[in-house]
Amino acid sequence: MTRAVRIEQHGGPEQLKIADVQVGEPGPGQIRIRHKAVGLNFIDVYHRTGLYKMEMPAGIGMEASGIVEAVGEGVTHLKAGDRAAYAGNPPGSYCEVRVMPAAQVCKLPDDIDFETGAAMMLKGMTAQYLLRRTLPQGGLQPGDHVLFHAAAGGVGLIACQWAKALGLQLIGTAGSDEKCKLAKENGAAHVINYSKEDFKERVMEITGGKGVKVVYDSVGKDTWDKSLDCLRPFGLMASFGNASGPVPPFAPNILGVKGSLYVTRQTLFTHIATRESCQQMADELFDVVASGKVKIRIDQRYPLDQVQQAHRDLEARKTTGCTILTL
Incomplete structure (x- = not known):
């Protein structure tokens, strides 16, 4: 079992509820990852409010970092014990442990810490596709x-x-x-x-x-x-x-x-749809962060239990830089 944020219906921040969820073994093309930190993004608000519709009940969140616990059949770019970070579908990163598709999960370089990894993947690859591809x-x-x-x-x-x-x-x-x-x-x-x-x-x-x-x-x-x-x-x-x-x-x-x-x-998920494209974009992001040319600024940290307040602050435009949930 793991603690995870779930929504039963679209609506305000009060719809974000913490529940105990069963986590199984990864199937073909999947991994199980134990999160160290989770990133917040405005797309999470769109999912919660219903601007972007989801079938209910649903998980929420698109970005996180952590340690790979297990890999399913056919996954070759990751192994148990790897440090990893991702931005990708399906929503569900607001949790301690999850099983998810492996294609958009990338090995996190040793010189980038977990909080930075959780904060930068969706936002950093978005900046990459805008300035380098759009x-x-x-x-x-x-x-x-x-x-x-x-x-x-x-x-x-x-x-x-x-x-x-x-x-x-x-x-x-x-x-x-x-x-x-x-x-x-x-x-x-x-x-x-x-x-x-x-x-x-x-x-x-x-x-x-x-x-x-x-x-x-x-x-x-x-x-x-x-x-x-x-x-x-x-x-x-x-x-x-x-x-x-x-x-x-x-x-x-x-x-x-x-x-x-x-x-x-534009949407990030078209750009990272293939394993090759996602890795190329992540590598360019890792390089520019490791070089010091881009620093990832984390201005807000909220415990998972305060996810409702995190969403209120995000919607009220009270935040700057990146925001993460800590576990």
Whole structure:
């Protein structure tokens, strides 16, 4: 038996209940892992609220690190005793022990501790696919301006550092002076407090009226329209989240009017769908963290018993950097 967070129905943080759950042996292509730490992400809120529907009752959580206890038939890249970390489906990482598919579980290098491993996989590989794979026409070169919303969040702070390492001029937005200061300290070339300033006007001022090549947006409804206006002709609007709510339907012709723009909706789970792609992305993340170019900032730690409060703080945008559950 193991302690695990379960939800019986979609709703608020009060739906997160700790239960005793039976854990069996791994089947073909599976492993059993004993967690050392668990990562929290905004997608967990989407699962809990029902924005992303799940069959009930359900586990929750997409990211963790720990020790592999057993491997099933056909698993060759892991063995019992390995340190490991993952981001991947199905949800269910808010627990002490679980059986899960092995394909998206990666060996954790010895020089990366378990808390860092739990905090960085989903957010770090998200930053990787955005800055390295989700690119505007002609790609990105050193000196190019990009706009990154929620720059003081878990993905944002990693992206600020990684963009600086790539020579990009990242313009980061956040909702307070404190969060803007944090983004600046982590490598953002420019910061905009959108609660005080019109971010579209500031972006145009920073770029000399040209606009940016790409907008990376996990906020959604509240930032969508003005973000399109921040793009230069043939620019790319890259949506990867809905923190303020889903983007309303829009007429495609608006993209032509605003400069023959491109729009894409990305999700990590498409990028890590194959074992090979997942490992390649994780290796690049491990390398950039081990090099010191990207530091994983864990600003909040909650015991598993306080998971409801962790979700309240996450939804209220009271958190910065990464958040983990401790076991």
